[in-house]
Amino acid sequence: MPNLKIDADRLWDTLMETARIGGTPDGGIRRLTLSEEDRQVRDWLRAACEGLGCTVSVDELGNMFAYRPGSDAGVLPVAMGSHLDTQPTGGKFDGVLGVLAGLEVLRTLEAAGYVTRRPLVLVNWTNEEGARFAPAMVASGAYAGVFTPDYVNARTDAEGVSFGAALDAIGYRGAAPVGSVTLGAMFELHIEQGPVLEEADKTIGIVTGVQGIRWYDLVVTGRAAHAGTTPMALRRDALCAAAELMLEARRVARTHGALATVGEIGVVQASRNVVPGEVRLTLDLRHPDSAVLDAMEADIAAFVTGSAFALTPVRLTRIWDSPPVAFDPACIAAVAAGAAAEGLPAQEIVSGAGHDAVYTARVMPTAMIFVPCKDGLSHNPAESATPEHCAAGAQTLLNAVVAYADRA
Ligand SMILES: [Zn+2]
Incomplete structure (x- = not known):
């Protein structure tokens, strides 16, 4: 395992910088999916990834994929990511941490000149929250073949605006059919959104599945x-x-x-x-x-x-x-090893919340990493995670993703 260390300050600065897009006076974020704020943060992510030499593609439902080549072009990429949309009263970490930690992994690899064997892909899934268009996780669901694009496009918000119209309005309907960007595995870092890790004084949750x-x-x-x-x-x-x-x-x-x-x-x-x-x-x-x-x-x-x-x-x-989901044993093991390599206190945990990883698990090996959030509070402007815990999660993500991507 190469000695690659993420930059905790850079990760934190990035979290705080993008939190201004849709930032609310109470310290939260209101960045409803496919809103003007969503467009802004998407533009920001695209520019950040392209600045690292990644190729960014967008599928027909607005899912974003930033591709970093590996040394072996003949194998499927290893993906990491989450979502950049928030609840109407969202916090700064739900979803955002998983995407920006993935960006931090890419930045760390780029700074070190390190090329993994398998390509890496950073993903931003559209409309994870389901707050504006129900149901939740609809675009990762469509990726996994659970929903048709027609079904997703026809979802309407409270004002009667359809998903499809909102996607067109922000200019994020890509050409690629949903599901056509093939991935070999998926790792998602997320705040726990519950009190278990904090209560147990653990830094990393090795997520074995989702209820x-x-x-x-x-x-x-x-x-x-x-x-x-x-x-x-x-x-x-x-x-x-x-x-x-x-x-x-x-x-x-x-x-x-x-x-x-x-x-x-x-x-x-x-x-x-x-x-x-x-x-x-x-x-x-x-x-x-x-x-x-x-x-x-x-x-x-x-x-x-x-x-x-x-x-x-x-x-x-x-x-x-x-339905309940059991994550992939090899991916879970990569997360556990990634945390152990840093000496981080960790425990296995079942996710109480739904995540895009629920759907990716249907079509590719998947696992998640949790970090604690203060008082277990989420979907709330007061949602809070420490810089240390965010960094520990990002480092575990890097360790897991690099180890998995370098496997023979
Ligand atoms: Zn989330």
């Missing part, structure tokens, strides 16, 4: 009625029914040792003196075992079709199913 995630849309239909003239017994209050449903989701999650979240809820044509006639809400279920997710879904479906909901029927639609 399953299911997303649902629910519509509760009652009857809008006058708040002053409709007796309680005669009401069909969709919001009260939704409240029962939310509490049931929590109970089901606790029963199964799983997670359930209602993150969005809205009364259609809400008014303070009208009994809510229709409520729309979202449900997010997570567990590492598909059978448990099946059981939770069945419990909730049975609950909402029960007699308590006779006057306020519920339509439950599963809009996304991301």
